[in-house]
Each structure stands twice: as C-alpha cells, then as structure tokens.
Amino acid sequence: MLFNSLKSALFFAFAFLVIATGLSISQLVAHRFSISLLDRAVARAENIAHNLALDAADKILINDLVALQKILDDQIASDPTVAYLFVSRDGQVLTHTFTDGIPVHLIQANTAGAGENPHTQKLMSQEGERYIDVAYPIFSGKAGTLRMGMAVAPYLKQVRQLWVQMSIVTLGILVLSLAVSQWAISRLTRPLNQLGKYAGQIDAGNLNTQVTVRGRREVSQLAGAFNSMLARIEDYTARLKHSNEQLETKNRELDRTHKQLKTSLSISQKIAALPKLDQICRFLIQALTEVVACRDIHLLVFSRTLRTVNLSTLHHIYHLDQERFDQLYALISRYEQFACIHRPELARIQLPGALNSAVQVALFPIRHHDETIGAMMVACGGDCECATHELDIVAIILQQAAGAIHRANTYEEELTELKHRVDVNSGFGEIIGKDPKMQLVFKLIEDVAPTDATVLIQGESGTGKELVARAIHQRSHRAAKPFIVINCAAYPSTLLESELFGHEKGAFTGAVRRKIGRFEQADGGTVFLDEIGDIDPVAQTKLLRVLQQQIIDRLGGEKPIKVDVRILAATNKNLTEEVRKGIFREDLFYRLNVIPIHLPALRERSGDIHLLAQHFLNRFCTEQRKKIIGFRSEALRKLIESPWQGNVRELENSIEHAVVLSKGPQVELKDLPSALLAATSPKLDPSTTIVESEARLIREKLEACNWNKAVAARQLGISRSTLYEKLKKLKIAHSA
Known part of the structure; x- marks a missing residue:
C-alpha cells in the first residue's frame, strides 16, 4: 500500500506538514493583519467621533440642529467608510443621516460609557454587513450621545488580497521543499532500515542483541533506547507489582465504604421507625459510639418554634433556654461541615456535662434542606483524633438521619403547641x-x-x-x-x-x-x-x-x-x-x-370532671413514675356520676388513690376508693316511670353541660344522633 514504506510515509507527512504550515502561516498573517486593520479602524472611528462630538456640542448647546445636521452630512460625504451618524439625547434622536429613517433596534444597540469615555460595539445588520459602532458622549453626556457607524467591508477586502498573495508565495515554497525533502528522507531512512532488522531479532526473543547502528545523534539515541529497553522491563515489572498492591488497597477501601453505606442504610431504616425525638437521639448516639473513639457524644436539636435546644446524651436529656439557643444556633450556622471548635469559642456558652470542660469539641452540623436543625458535638480532651478517622460515615449517617430528626422535632413542636392550646382552652392558670x-x-x-x-x-x-x-x-x-x-x-x-x-x-x-x-x-x-x-x-x-x-x-x-x-x-x-x-x-x-x-360545686360542672381527672392523673403518674394513659369507660362514668361532696379536693384524693393502686395502663373501676364505689345516686320515686326517669336524666345532663348536646351525649354514653332522637321523642326543649 501507499504508506507501507517509511520513506513514502515520511515524504507525504513532510508534504502535509509543509502545506499545513504554509496555510497556517498565511492564515495567521492574514488574521493578524485583519486584527491590526480593525484596531486601526476602531481608533480612527473613535477619533472621528471625538472630533464630531466637539463640533456637535456647540451646536446642541445653542440648539442649532440645522448646523448639526450639516456637520453629519459633510462627514458622510467626505468619508465613504462612515456608514451612518446620529445624535440622541434623553431617548430622542435629534438628527441622523439615514435616508429611510433610523432603525429602532440600532438606538439601544450601544450606549456611551460614564463621563467622557466612549463605548465601541461591533454590530451586524440584517443584510450581513458589519459595522464598528461608536457611542461618544457629548459634553460628558449632558448634551447627548453621538453614534457613528463605520463600515468594515473595505478593510476585509484588503485582508482577502493579502491572503491571495500569501497563498501564491506558499505554493512556491512548497514545491521547493518537496524536492529537498525527497533527497533528505533517502539519507535519513537508511539507518532506520538497519534498526528495523535489529528490532526483528529482539522480537524473536534474542534479548542479548546489542544495536550497533552508526548515524546522527537521533539515530544513536534510538539505538541507545533499544539497548536500555531490557533494563527497563525489570523496572516496569516492579511498578506493575506496586500497582497491584495499590489496587488491592483501593479494593479494601471500597469494601469499607460499602460496609459504611450498609451501616448507614441500616441506621436510617431503624431511625425512620422511631416516632419520638428522644428515641431517635438515643439510638443515633448509640450507633455513633461504635464509629468514633470518644464516648462523650452530644446531639443538639433546635426547636425554631419554641426557640429552645434539645441536648441529648446517652443517659440524659437537657432542655436549654432561648439565650443558649441563640448562642448555639449562631455558632453552628457558621460551619458548613465538620470542624474542631476550641474552648474560647464555647467559653461564653453554659453547656452541661463534658461540653463545659472539654478542651475542644468536634462539631458535625446537621442540615435539612439547607436549614441548620442541630449538630453532633463530641467533647475531646486532645486533638479530636477520635472523630477524624471516620468523618465520611459520620457525615453520611447524620445527613440521612436529618429527615427523621426534622420530622420528629416538627411533630413534637406541633404536639407542644397543641397541648398548649388545649391547656389554654381548658383552664385558667392552675x-x-x-x-x-x-x-x-x-x-x-x-x-x-x-x-x-x-x-x-x-x-x-x-x-x-x-x-x-x-x-x-x-x-x-x-x-x-x-x-x-x-x-x-x-x-x-x-x-x-x-x-x-x-x-x-x-x-x-x-x-x-x-x-x-x-x-x-x-x-x-x-x-x-x-x-x-x-x-x-x-x-x-x-x-x-x-x-x-x-x-x-x-x-x-x-x-x-x-x-x-x-x-x-x-x-x-x-x-x-x-x-x-x-x-x-x-x-x-x-x-x-x-x-x-x-x-x-364540682357536681354543678360535671363536664369538667374528665378534664380535672386527666390533669390529676398526669400529675400523680409523674410523681409515682407510672405510665397510665387514661381511664376505663366504666371508671370515668363512675367519676362523672359521683356527687363529689368534697368537690375538687375529693376528686384529687380519689385519683391519687387510683394511681397508687393501678397496675395496668388504664385506671380500672376497682382502683377507685371504696367509699366512692359505695356511693349511690339518689333513689327515685317508685311511682316514676322509665320514660320519666330517662327524661329527667337527660334534662339534668343538658343543664349541667349548659345544653351542649355533644358533651351531654358523651357523658350519657350515647351518640349525638341518638340524643337528638330522644329529645324529639321525649319532647325536651331548651327553655330560654
């Protein structure tokens, strides 16, 4: 084939190189000449605009627009490269040289700079004609702006002429170069043919071959390269072994990363199933204890609504006030990622536990949708080496846990607000x-x-x-x-x-x-x-x-x-x-x-009995450290139906009695005091019918509940629709 011969390949390569070089040089010269011409054109355009601006300033200041128009027309007539001129002030064109009217888009295409500085812009018309547009302020812009467009076509014509001349010269140089290259290649390829024979011997396995080819420096260097090839093979073998060791190290790192991600995913799945913030914090601290060497891990969660800080450790939960919320939030918000905070930065913040005496603290901010919701702080006595070895896994775990922490925190904020509303609506202070x-x-x-x-x-x-x-x-x-x-x-x-x-x-x-x-x-x-x-x-x-x-x-x-x-x-x-x-x-x-x-009396406001009972239940459960969530329906019914001669004090004592004796999650009827269980409702008149008794009972409940039918139905143990049916049947109506 044509390029099987090195000589032919070199000849055509040299020919291609000469042609490419000649064309590149001609293009480069033409390009630089084009740039030089355009720079001169820009300088000339700004000079013309400067002179015209000086002449136009006098005419504008005396409001002689006719003389101003004549100046522009004379400039167009005397210089064929000037394509257009116009003067604008305060968004209005005072005069121009366009025969068919000034294009609207041209007015906003260029604006003058500040003070006396002109601004030059290269523009192209819809017909493809190129212009150098100069916006020159007249009298520092106070008298308006002079706009001048200079055609680029005459300069481009000079560039094309130069390129044709350069191409002819390049062609002559090419012919001469090819003749010289043919002779030079023949001399250069002779030692290369000898090198090819030696390379064949080495390829056959004869590694002891010594290349002895005489020639110029390049050929000698090539021969030396052949002779040093065998020595380098041993070096390459050693490098290959080292590369294999590095690959094994990276595989181990990949396995470790895989285990970290697996651990992170497992922690995230378990956290997602925990409903309460304290449970999430405690579990997260336990999980992170296996990752970092230090055991003084503190998890901070900010409550933006309540402006408090929930600080959790493995065994304690602290609730910090608004002042420390502001201090800690300002401190943690300054850091985007892991940082070591030294003691002076924490000195003015009163923190509990080991944080108050730590030499420095390893800080891991926790963010959810670019919002700082908390941080993990590890109290260190030295250089924070406990946290730096596993930063990646700690950051991943905290990042994946941020959503669950935000969810639980938001839930508790809403629950606190709801309880506050219930407390506000259910009482007055104590x-x-x-x-x-x-x-x-x-x-x-x-x-x-x-x-x-x-x-x-x-x-x-x-x-x-x-x-x-x-x-x-x-x-x-x-x-x-x-x-x-x-x-x-x-x-x-x-x-x-x-x-x-x-x-x-x-x-x-x-x-x-x-x-x-x-x-x-x-x-x-x-x-x-x-x-x-x-x-x-x-x-x-x-x-x-x-x-x-x-x-x-x-x-x-x-x-x-x-x-x-x-x-x-x-x-x-x-x-x-x-x-x-x-x-x-x-x-x-x-x-x-x-x-x-x-x-x-309490019997006169029986609708409040269940609120008071639940209030006392919560208080005594806290004192007795018991978990009782409420009352059985029969126990609550007994509380509501009791006469309560001792009023709220008797109810309080009865609930304390029930909490002490209760063994389950709810107060049973048997847990109430025996005196309360022995108390009976007033005896009815034997002559009273069942219908009359039912009507009396319903009316008493309605009056006790201020005719709130929903509350009365709940206390009677029936639905509201059933209560309405009975009211209609028994013809019971509220008398104003």
Missing part, C-alpha cells in the same frame, strides 16, 4: 375548667386582678378558692410581692390576732420576743384570709380597721403601723346568714364583699 360557670369566674378574675379591690370568694370546701386568690394575685401589679395565706380556722381566737397583726415582746405570757404579723409580712403584696367566717368579733374589728385605713396595731404595741396590702377573703359559709344571726359584723361583710366571686 385552675382547670371549660364549664360556662367557670368561664364567668375566669373573666371576673381578669377584670378584678389589675385593681386593688377587695374580693370575697365563696364556695363549698374543696372548690379551689385559694387557687382563685392566687390567680388574682399573680395577674395583679403586686405579683412580685408576697402572697400570704392565712387559714383563719387553723388558729384559736387567742392566737389569731397575734398571727394577723403580730405582738411586742412581753405583750402576753410567752411573748419573749417581738413577732411580725402576717399583714406586715405581706406589705406591698396580697393577704388571703381563708375561712374568714371563723374569726372572732375582736379580730373582726381590727380587720375592719385594716380594710378602712390600712393600719394595724401589734398586741402590746403603742403606735399604729401603716401597711399596703390587698385583702382577698374566702369562706364556705353563708355570710349573709351569719350577719343576720349577728355572728359576723355587717360592716365588715360589706367591706369584704366589694367583688363577690362564687365558685360552683
């Missing part, structure tokens, strides 16, 4: 109740709390009178001051006066030192007088003086003492009847009864 009667009490507390008015709280024993008094105090301007509770029934009449007002040393037998009374202790705050109906007439008189003048007298004292207190009183007696009998002072009663609050 007082639980949704019954309309209690809602009126809550409204009254809100109204009277900001004032200093005296409040008389009346209700049966155990209805929560002290809770109401405490709620009034906590919502008043005296909330930061003392709240003193005095149970008037707990002191005999001989000691009550000393307890209320205090005594001087030697005021009576046994008064060995001065005693400050409760009113003085409560100065600036609130005094709650429980069981006010049980105080004796002498104490009533002194109490009246306190109410009228805010002045007390210690027993044995010689001068009155001014106090600033608000008085809240409570009683389970009918003070109106006590006044009528002369037992209680009428003037004191009116002083105390400025704002009366009546607390309904």
Whole structure:
C-alpha cells in the first residue's frame, strides 16, 4: 500500500506538514493583519467621533440642529467608510443621516460609557454587513450621545488580497521543499532500515542483541533506547507489582465504604421507625459510639418554634433556654461541615456535662434542606483524633438521619403547641375548667386582678378558692410581692390576732420576743384570709380597721403601723346568714364583699370532671413514675356520676388513690376508693316511670353541660344522633 514504506510515509507527512504550515502561516498573517486593520479602524472611528462630538456640542448647546445636521452630512460625504451618524439625547434622536429613517433596534444597540469615555460595539445588520459602532458622549453626556457607524467591508477586502498573495508565495515554497525533502528522507531512512532488522531479532526473543547502528545523534539515541529497553522491563515489572498492591488497597477501601453505606442504610431504616425525638437521639448516639473513639457524644436539636435546644446524651436529656439557643444556633450556622471548635469559642456558652470542660469539641452540623436543625458535638480532651478517622460515615449517617430528626422535632413542636392550646382552652392558670360557670369566674378574675379591690370568694370546701386568690394575685401589679395565706380556722381566737397583726415582746405570757404579723409580712403584696367566717368579733374589728385605713396595731404595741396590702377573703359559709344571726359584723361583710366571686360545686360542672381527672392523673403518674394513659369507660362514668361532696379536693384524693393502686395502663373501676364505689345516686320515686326517669336524666345532663348536646351525649354514653332522637321523642326543649 501507499504508506507501507517509511520513506513514502515520511515524504507525504513532510508534504502535509509543509502545506499545513504554509496555510497556517498565511492564515495567521492574514488574521493578524485583519486584527491590526480593525484596531486601526476602531481608533480612527473613535477619533472621528471625538472630533464630531466637539463640533456637535456647540451646536446642541445653542440648539442649532440645522448646523448639526450639516456637520453629519459633510462627514458622510467626505468619508465613504462612515456608514451612518446620529445624535440622541434623553431617548430622542435629534438628527441622523439615514435616508429611510433610523432603525429602532440600532438606538439601544450601544450606549456611551460614564463621563467622557466612549463605548465601541461591533454590530451586524440584517443584510450581513458589519459595522464598528461608536457611542461618544457629548459634553460628558449632558448634551447627548453621538453614534457613528463605520463600515468594515473595505478593510476585509484588503485582508482577502493579502491572503491571495500569501497563498501564491506558499505554493512556491512548497514545491521547493518537496524536492529537498525527497533527497533528505533517502539519507535519513537508511539507518532506520538497519534498526528495523535489529528490532526483528529482539522480537524473536534474542534479548542479548546489542544495536550497533552508526548515524546522527537521533539515530544513536534510538539505538541507545533499544539497548536500555531490557533494563527497563525489570523496572516496569516492579511498578506493575506496586500497582497491584495499590489496587488491592483501593479494593479494601471500597469494601469499607460499602460496609459504611450498609451501616448507614441500616441506621436510617431503624431511625425512620422511631416516632419520638428522644428515641431517635438515643439510638443515633448509640450507633455513633461504635464509629468514633470518644464516648462523650452530644446531639443538639433546635426547636425554631419554641426557640429552645434539645441536648441529648446517652443517659440524659437537657432542655436549654432561648439565650443558649441563640448562642448555639449562631455558632453552628457558621460551619458548613465538620470542624474542631476550641474552648474560647464555647467559653461564653453554659453547656452541661463534658461540653463545659472539654478542651475542644468536634462539631458535625446537621442540615435539612439547607436549614441548620442541630449538630453532633463530641467533647475531646486532645486533638479530636477520635472523630477524624471516620468523618465520611459520620457525615453520611447524620445527613440521612436529618429527615427523621426534622420530622420528629416538627411533630413534637406541633404536639407542644397543641397541648398548649388545649391547656389554654381548658383552664385558667392552675385552675382547670371549660364549664360556662367557670368561664364567668375566669373573666371576673381578669377584670378584678389589675385593681386593688377587695374580693370575697365563696364556695363549698374543696372548690379551689385559694387557687382563685392566687390567680388574682399573680395577674395583679403586686405579683412580685408576697402572697400570704392565712387559714383563719387553723388558729384559736387567742392566737389569731397575734398571727394577723403580730405582738411586742412581753405583750402576753410567752411573748419573749417581738413577732411580725402576717399583714406586715405581706406589705406591698396580697393577704388571703381563708375561712374568714371563723374569726372572732375582736379580730373582726381590727380587720375592719385594716380594710378602712390600712393600719394595724401589734398586741402590746403603742403606735399604729401603716401597711399596703390587698385583702382577698374566702369562706364556705353563708355570710349573709351569719350577719343576720349577728355572728359576723355587717360592716365588715360589706367591706369584704366589694367583688363577690362564687365558685360552683364540682357536681354543678360535671363536664369538667374528665378534664380535672386527666390533669390529676398526669400529675400523680409523674410523681409515682407510672405510665397510665387514661381511664376505663366504666371508671370515668363512675367519676362523672359521683356527687363529689368534697368537690375538687375529693376528686384529687380519689385519683391519687387510683394511681397508687393501678397496675395496668388504664385506671380500672376497682382502683377507685371504696367509699366512692359505695356511693349511690339518689333513689327515685317508685311511682316514676322509665320514660320519666330517662327524661329527667337527660334534662339534668343538658343543664349541667349548659345544653351542649355533644358533651351531654358523651357523658350519657350515647351518640349525638341518638340524643337528638330522644329529645324529639321525649319532647325536651331548651327553655330560654
């Protein structure tokens, strides 16, 4: 074939090289000449535009547009390379040299630079003609902008002429070069033929062959390369062995990576099945303990809604406040990936456990959709070597666990918010109740709390009178001051006066030192007088003086003492009847009864019994460390149907009794106190029919629930539709 001969191949290769070189040189020269011409054209265009801008400035400033048009026309007529000229100002064209009107797109195709700097742009028309467009500011742009277009075609014509001339010269050089190459190749290929014979011997296995070819330096180098080939084979063999060892190392790394991914996937699957955040954190810490050498692993999860930090260790869970939330969130957000944080950065943040004393902390941020949701922090005593060996697997595990952590955290935030709503809707501070009667009490507390008015709280024993008094105090301007509770029934009449007002040393037998009374202790705050109906007439008189003048007298004292207190009183007696009998002072009663609050008995708000029962159940389960989720239906029905003579206090004691005795996840009927189980509903009149009894029971439940049919149906143990059918059948209607 044509290229089987080295000589022929070299000849044609040389010919191709000469041709390619000649063409490349001609193209390069033509190209550089083209660039030079275009640069000169740009410089010439900017120079012309500069001169025209100077001439146009005077005409524009005197608003002589006719003279301005003549300047542009003269320039077009005197220089055939200038294709167009126009002047624009504030988006309007003042004058131009276009015969058929200025193209709209040309106006916005180029804009002048800032100040006196022109801007040059290469443009092409729709017909394919190329132009150098110069936007030159006139009078720093204040008088407008001069736009000039210079045709590129004349310069391109010069380039084509140069290229033709270069091609002719190149052709002549080519012919001469081919003749010289034919002679040179013949001389060069002679030693190569000899080298080919020696190469055949080596290929046949004769590795001891020594190449002895004489020629120029290149040929000698080629012969030397043949002679050193055998020596290099041994070196290549050693390298191949080393490469095999590297391949085995990479295979081991690949196996390790596979195991890491398998471990990460297993952890992610197990985490996805855990519903609670503390369970996820504890499991994740246990899994990561097998990866890193350090055991002081802490997992932080930010609650953006509550602005708190949930910090978990293997054995403890800490809830950090808003201040530390802001500090930790600002710190962790600065890092995109693993980092070692030194002690000075953590010194101003109060952290629990080993984090508070660590020399430095290995930090692994946890992000979900580019949002920082937490971090893993490993307390280190040295150089964080415990974490650096397995950074990849730790990062992968945390990245895959981020979704589950975010899900569980969001769920707990929503659950907390929901519980807060339920708590807000189900009570007032420490007082639980949704019954309309209690809602009126809550409204009254809100109204009277900001004032200093005296409040008389009346209700049966155990209805929560002290809770109401405490709620009034906590919502008043005296909330930061003392709240003193005095149970008037707990002191005999001989000691009550000393307890209320205090005594001087030697005021009576046994008064060995001065005693400050409760009113003085409560100065600036609130005094709650429980069981006010049980105080004796002498104490009533002194109490009246306190109410009228805010002045007390210690027993044995010689001068009155001014106090600033608000008085809240409570009683389970009918003070109106006590006044009528002369037992209680009428003037004191009116002083105390400025704002009366009546607390309904628990049997009058049976709709709140299940709320109170659940509240007490949760509290006593926490105290007793038991897990009881609720009540059996029969137990709850018994609680609702009981008369509760002791009101909320009796209910509280009954629930505590049930929690102590309960063995299962729910309170059974048998867990309730025996006295409660023995209590029966009032006996019915034997002459009452079943229909009449049913109608009476339904009406009582509706009235107890303020005619809330959904609540009444639930307490009766029937559906709402069944309740509506019975109301229609028994002709029971709410009378306004």
